[in-house]
Amino acid sequence: MAENMIELRGLGKTFKTSSGSVTALEDINLSIGEGEIFGIIGLSGAGKSTLVRCINYLEIPTSGSVIFQGKNLGTLSDQELREARREMGMIFQQFNLLAQRNVLRNVTFPLELSGVSKTEAKERAIELLRMVGLEDRIKAYPAQLSGGQKQRVAIARALATRPKVLLCDEATSALDPNTTKQILELLKRINRELGVTVIVITHEMAVIEAICDRVAIIDQSHIAEEGPVSQIFSEPKTRIGKQLILGDAGKNVEFGERKVRLVFDGNVSQEPVIANLVLACKTPVNIVFANMKEIDGKSFGQMVIELPADETERSRALHFLAANQIKYEEVR
Amino acid sequence: MDSQMVSMMWEGVLETLYMTLWSTGLAYVIGIPLGVILVVTEEGGIRPIKPLHDILGFFVNIFRSIPFIILLFLMLPLTLILVGTQIGSIAIIPPLTASAAPYVARMVESSLKEVDAGVIEAAKSMGASTWQIIYKVLLPEAKPSLLVGAAIVMTTILGYTAMAGMCGGGGLGAIAANYGYYRWQADVMIVATILLVVIVQIIQELWMRGAKASDKRIR
Numbered sequence: 128m129a130e131n132m133i134e135l136r137g138l139g140k141t142f143k144t145s146s147g148s149v150t151a152l153e154d155i156n157l158s159i160g161e162g163e164i165f166g167i168i169g170l171s172g173a174g175k176s177t178l179v180r181c182i183n184y185l186e187i188p189t190s191g192s193v194i195f196q197g198k199n200l201g202t203l204s205d206q207e208l209r210e211a212r213r214e215m216g217m218i219f220q221q222f223n224l225l226a227q228r229n230v231l232r233n234v235t236f237p238l239e240l241s242g243v244s245k246t247e248a249k250e251r252a253i254e255l256l257r258m259v260g261l262e263d264r265i266k267a268y269p270a271q272l273s274g275g276q277k278q279r280v281a282i283a284r285a286l287a288t289r290p291k292v293l294l295c296d297e298a299t300s301a302l303d304p305n306t307t308k309q310i311l312e313l314l315k316r317i318n319r320e321l322g323v324t325v326i327v328i329t330h331e332m333a334v335i336e337a338i339c340d341r342v343a344i345i346d347q348s349h350i351a352e353e354g355p356v357s358q359i360f361s362e363p364k365t366r367i368g369k370q371l372i373l374g375d376a377g378k379n380v381e382f383g384e385r386k387v388r389l390v391f392d393g394n395v396s397q398e399p400v401i402a403n404l405v406l407a408c409k410t411p412v413n414i415v416f417a418n419m420k421e422i423d424g425k426s427f428g429q430m431v432i433e434l435p436a437d438e439t440e441r442s443r444a445l446h447f448l449a450a451n452q453i454k455y456e457e458v459r
Numbered sequence: 460m461d462s463q464m465v466s467m468m469w470e471g472v473l474e475t476l477y478m479t480l481w482s483t484g485l486a487y488v489i490g491i492p493l494g495v496i497l498v499v500t501e502e503g504g505i506r507p508i509k510p511l512h513d514i515l516g517f518f519v520n521i522f523r524s525i526p527f528i529i530l531l532f533l534m535l536p537l538t539l540i541l542v543g544t545q546i547g548s549i550a551i552i553p554p555l556t557a558s559a560a561p562y563v564a565r566m567v568e569s570s571l572k573e574v575d576a577g578v579i580e581a582a583k584s585m586g587a588s589t590w591q592i593i594y595k596v597l598l599p600e601a602k603p604s605l606l607v608g609a610a611i612v613m614t615t616i617l618g619y620t621a622m623a624g625m626c627g628g629g630g631l632g633a634i635a636a637n638y639g640y641y642r643w644q645a646d647v648m649i650v651a652t653i654l655l656v657v658i659v660q661i662i663q664e665l666w667m668r669g670a671k672a673s674d675k676r677i678r
Contacts, residue, residue: 183584185580185583185584205588209586209587209588210586211586212583212584212585212586213585213586215584216584216585217581217584217585219577219580219581221575221577223575223577223578223580223581224578224581225578225596225599225600226575226578226600226675226676227599227600227602227603227674227675227676228599228675229675236582236585236595237585237586239595240582240585240586240587240591240595241586268675268676269675269676270675270676270677281581284585285585288585288586294584
């Protein structure tokens, strides 16, 4: 990872409404390196959409600064800001294609804005549409495309001006799981082949796990924690982190004193850990939740179990886990 | 009905279309920029300028609330300056335009407001300037809705041309009033009225088809 592409320093955003002011972001500090895929995850209302709009100054922060390639966006003139934005592509949950323009003219649109000649723009657009696999639909209008195809057009459009950064605001949230997977693979390919820094905003941990190198968890206008995805996954420090990692299926898991989350990485998943635990400790455990994930090509398993009420039995079970080098943490 | 009557009716059709098309065209020349300014400068718009928006909105409302027949008389001195006469079909074009322009401004405003805010945001994220957003996003994306509005405006203006008789103008409305009302020739009035209805139907039908064909949102 080379130098920082984007730095957020003490970023804050407060909205003034008729019923007083609302703080959307407070004291956000993040560094996003060149060429990485950085995830920002949070529940709805956490402030992540505002955060991504502050990165390209669609929302002007009320405090702090955004440093993009060494330039403080807050000090730029309108013209310089528009030029900076051309180096940051953006895609959206609702695709936001121009409904009255066909696929080709949607992709040439940003090139038209920056004054590129028509023939050059067309060549570049066709090249991009080929990359996203839509070269045979260039005459189609957005209404004739599926959600996944629309997002591909949006990606091609966002890349037209050869940006250094691609901002993805819930880019897969309106798509089905299969299409989501394809779009995420495309984003990963763009990152690898074109070296574009990708910033992914989402409320789904699965998206982060699928493509991100690092992740920041945003909760109630603050960064709760950040780090490499595999590290956050195996050792989340905050309650919100634990919640997000268990995901939608784990929503019904009630956190409590006796609940423990175990994390298995590929190496220990051969052992019948729970069976051994029950046999060795002579105490029953209740499996509350379990699933498998793949992060960075490694498979991880996670399980939430409920330990017995008796304190000695409980500490015996925890000892067993520690002795067998199973990562665990209490979830509460 | 003799041939003289037929040629008079034909004359009436042409004069009606002449007044309608000129007034509609000129009303749009004035109304589109006004509508664009109303949308762009409103609170939360692309370039909010509240005082300008409020003042413009105020004048649009004032002009919209003056009854056309009064505006026709009030504007007579100005009409003389603009078209060199106060009588005839041409003399109704300035007051018709002045009466329709604020109406057009509101129609344009509501059409432009239908444009998806997300698309405007996307254009901004690509570094579009205010001017580029107006003529590359707002107006083209609102085109089908603008065309539907134009059909409504045109048929409304056509109705108002019937008052051209008040300033010595021609057209089907004047024929209907002069022959039917002042000379008790009900048959002339009925024919002129039917012709007016037919013209409105044709404009409406053709225009709406055009609007629909231009809308790429339909598969």
